[in-house]
Amino acid sequence: MKKRWLCLFVENEVGVLARITGLFSAKAYNLNSLTVGTTQDETASRVTISLFSDDQLFEQIKKQLNRMVEVFKVIDYTDIDIYRKEIMFLKILKCTENDRTFLFQFSEVYGIRILDFNKDSVLIESIKAEEENNLMLQLLYKRLDNPVEIVRGGSVAVEAV
Structure with a gap:
């Protein structure tokens, strides 16, 4: 198990966060941290998620997030330099x-x-x-x-x- 970081760009609409967290709870994935805020484009929000998982589970999570209509982009921050x-x-x-x-x-x-x-x-x-x-x-x-x-x-x- 390794600490993982994801950045999502999603539609800034009612219910999007609930659908994202619903995906995690339905699959019994535990989130360590989740923050959401609007971006320079008020129609989009940036979601930062941290969790602990193995490689296989993490790849599955990224694929499922990428399939969500409300998610524009998924960025894996795990092995890159971030602040x-x-x-x-x-x-x-x-x-x-x-x-x-x-x-x-x-x-x-x-x-x-x-x-x-x-x-x-x-x-x-x-x-x-x-x-x-x-x-x-x-x-x-x-x-x-x-x-x-x-x-x-x-x-x-x-x-x-």
């Missing part, structure tokens, strides 16, 4: 003054932003590759015992120039 980022919000709860001080220092070192804080919580924004966000979470969990509310957006990706 990827995901947005992650962390709300650290039950913070002491020492926790807040640590989090402000941590944000400087790791290049993340403190969006808001009060006497007992801190809201952090991190826009990094998924693996970097995972590493940062591990480091925070080693240092803090606080409850953490995590909100993660799916990764977006673009081919390198």
